[in-house]
Amino acid sequence: MNMPKIPLGAWVDSLVDWITVTFSGLFSLITSAIEGLLNFLVDVMSVGPSIVLIIVFTLLVAYTSRWPLGIFTLISLLLIDNLGYWESSIQTLAIVILSGFLTILIGIPIGIWCAQSSTVRKIVTPILDFMQTMPAFVYLIPSILFFGIGVVPGIIASFIFAIAPTIRMTNLGIQEVPKDLIEASDAFGSTSSQKLFKVQLPLATPTILAGVNQSIMLALSMVVTASLVGAPGLGADVYRAVSQINVGQGFEAGLSIVFIAIILDRITQNLRKPAYEHIVSRKIVISILAVLVVVAALFGTFTKDNAVKGDPNSIGGQTNYKIIGIEPGAGLMKQTRDALEKYELNNWQLVEGSSAAMVAELKKAYNKKEPIVVTGWSPHWMFSTYDLKYLKDPNNSYGGAENINTIVRKGLEQDAPGAYTILDQFAWKTSDMEEVMVDVTGGMDPSKAAEKWINANQDKVTEWTKGAQTGNGESIKLVYVAWDTEIASTNVIGKVLEQNGYKVTLSQVEVGPMFAGIANGSADATVSAWLPSTHLEYYNTYKNNFVDLGPNLKGTKTGLVVPKYVDINSIEELK
Numbered sequence: 052m053n054m055p056k057i058p059l060g061a062w063v064d065s066l067v068d069w070i071t072v073t074f075s076g077l078f079s080l081i082t083s084a085i086e087g088l089l090n091f092l093v094d095v096m097s098v099g100p101s102i103v104l105i106i107v108f109t110l111l112v113a114y115t116s117r118w119p120l121g122i123f124t125l126i127s128l129l130l131i132d133n134l135g136y137w138e139s140s141i142q143t144l145a146i147v148i149l150s151g152f153l154t155i156l157i158g159i160p161i162g163i164w165c166a167q168s169s170t171v172r173k174i175v176t177p178i179l180d181f182m183q184t185m186p187a188f189v190y191l192i193p194s195i196l197f198f199g200i201g202v203v204p205g206i207i208a209s210f211i212f213a214i215a216p217t218i219r220m221t222n223l224g225i226q227e228v229p230k231d232l233i234e235a236s237d238a239f240g241s242t243s244s245q246k247l248f249k250v251q252l253p254l255a256t257p258t259i260l261a262g263v264n265q266s267i268m269l270a271l272s273m274v275v276t277a278s279l280v281g282a283p284g285l286g287a288d289v290y291r292a293v294s295q296i297n298v299g300q301g302f303e304a305g306l307s308i309v310f311i312a313i314i315l316d317r318i319t320q321n322l323r324k325p326a327y328e329h330i331v332s333r334k335i336v337i338s339i340l341a342v343l344v345v346v347a348a349l350f351g352t353f354t355k356d357n358a359v360k361g362d363p364n365s366i367g368g369q370t371n372y373k374i375i376g377i378e379p380g381a382g383l384m385k386q387t388r389d390a391l392e393k394y395e396l397n398n399w400q401l402v403e404g405s406s407a408a409m410v411a412e413l414k415k416a417y418n419k420k421e422p423i424v425v426t427g428w429s430p431h432w433m434f435s436t437y438d439l440k441y442l443k444d445p446n447n448s449y450g451g452a453e454n455i456n457t458i459v460r461k462g463l464e465q466d467a468p469g470a471y472t473i474l475d476q477f478a479w480k481t482s483d484m485e486e487v488m489v490d491v492t493g494g495m496d497p498s499k500a501a502e503k504w505i506n507a508n509q510d511k512v513t514e515w516t517k518g519a520q521t522g523n524g525e526s527i528k529l530v531y532v533a534w535d536t537e538i539a540s541t542n543v544i545g546k547v548l549e550q551n552g553y554k555v556t557l558s559q560v561e562v563g564p565m566f567a568g569i570a571n572g573s574a575d576a577t578v579s580a581w582l583p584s585t586h587l588e589y590y591n592t593y594k595n596n597f598v599d600l601g602p603n604l605k606g607t608k609t610g611l612v613v614p615k616y617v618d619i620n621s622i623e624e625l626k
Contacts (some may be wrong), residue, residue: 067196068196070193071415085206096144097138105132111318114326115326116317120317128314139307140311142285143274144311146205146277150213151267153206161221162221162222165218167225190212191277192411195407196411200404200411205273205274206277208280213267214266216263217266219262220262263319267316271308289308294562297563374611375404376401376402377406378404379403382585382586383426394446394625407533410433417437428536428607428610429481429608430481432492439614441610442624445621449609453585454602455607456578457580457599458580459575460569460597466525467525470525472519475601479540483508484536487504487542488536491538491539498546501542525552525553528574529574529577529578530564530565531558531577540578541577544578565579566592581609
């Protein structure tokens with residue numbers, strides 16, 4: 052059909068932009084409130100040595116779920132501490148507890164409302180269906196624009212993803228209260244509130260708690276996804292391990308998440324009827340926990356170092372001493388950590404996330420003319436969209452100009468000589484790449500943008516294909532990282548290979564899997580290797596197992612980037 056495409060995406064973008072501007076004050080308030088609550092939880096759980104919290108959790112699990120699970124809790128938490136993931140576990144626990152608290156605070160009242168009104172139920176049910184089936188990653192996109200990069204959008208996305216079971220089970224539990232009990236309460240003249248709090252909710256409590264338990268487990272499952280926007284904790288450790296192909300670290304962090312999931316699951320499942328309630332009353336246990344929280348909070352308040360990091364009017368004070376980074380496994384992130392050490396920027400924090408999250412945060416700050424420091428590289432469309440500048444690097448932490456190389460698997464020249472020749476001869480300039488990037492950024496499909504560039508630059512394409520044997524439908528798998536530069540180059544070379552008789556598959560992966568895939572032969576080639584600095588670690592790891600065809604683009608640059616309206620010019624000035 053030749054019907055014009057409905058601009059649904061453009062409408063959603065416009066709506067999100069309007070909401071971001073109109074409710075910016077509300078979003079700032081929510082961000083401050085959530086960050087305050089999260090910091091409070093982290094401070095409370097971090098008071099004293101780790102063994103204190105380990106003992107508290109051990110006793111709580113033993114009380115609710117019997118002593119064998121208490122012993123399991125003790126051993127598992129000691130193992131987490133021994134492996135070096137205790138601080139990450141505290142962050143993860145705080146995120147899950149806060150997400151669970153928000154779920155209970157908002158989900159149960161909505162569930163009660165649904166149970167009492169068929170109209171509300173008919174409206175809320177399809178919304179819940181949408182929330183549960185929409186991919187969790189989608190929630191992160193507007194969350195970044197509304198709340199910025201960091202832990203808050205991760206908590207908000209986790210809350211939205213996890214709230215549905217609490218609402219559904221609260222509604223179900225109240226509706227399943229026997230009708231004769233409702234009639235009896237009406238016959239005795241009970242008010243609506245008396246009927247709700249003395250009849251319906253007590254009888255529906257097991258079902259409601261089952262919904263809360265499911266919501267907490269869903270929130271825990273979001274910790275890795277939330278790390279894409281800078282949320283700390285075990286999720287960030289798993290994400291870092293995946294991007295760096297660190298199997299051991301990934302297993303350790305993943306095992307820690309499993310232990311925490313089991314502990315939280317058993318506590319929430321048995322909280323209503325603890326195993327040893329006949330020995331110690333629930334009220335006594337809850338009172339002891341409340342006293343411990345108050346004591347820990349007071350102790351943390353008096354011992355916490357509240358010293359100001361520096362001048363609040365400096366670039367550090369205005370940006371909260373944060374540098375907005377990209378994927379944790381990127382070579383650019385390692386260069387930035389090295390730069391922080393070389394320049395002794397001890398107060399500064401490098402925020403891990405993703406390329407998309409970094410650009411979203413830059414856009415948000417730029418539109419408000421607020422200072423921001425990000426990790427940057429060129430070519431990149433953000434330099435043509437925004438007025439930006441690199442900070443000077445006197446210590447040469449980021450090295451000089453880099454190249455983007457083409458690397459292929461061993462044996463490709465024999466299996467697909469024509470494709471090998473095209474990949475070997477592929478080379479273009481920064482201006483060529485930026486043409487494609489601008490079209491993609493403007494909303495054009497990457498494959499369409501690639502076709503447009505190819506049609507307008509047949510002379511360059513002819514140079515790439517000169518002397519290349521035409522393919523006969525052989526499969527070629529190209530892998531790339533999700534940087535705008537690599538999306539552009541991979542789509543262009545992929546289209547050229549298709550036009551020359553090859554069946555091309557494009558696969559987006561992290562940096563580590565990209566190099567590993569070519570080295571082990573599960574992928575054929577990439578045109579995305581930044582050398583000699585950014586991807587040097589991965590290059591050295593796998594260099595004996597692939598073929599380097601040399602640069603396809605010369606003269607790239609990496610470093611710290613700020614908008615031109617920010618009144619600093621060198622990394623040294625961050626100090």
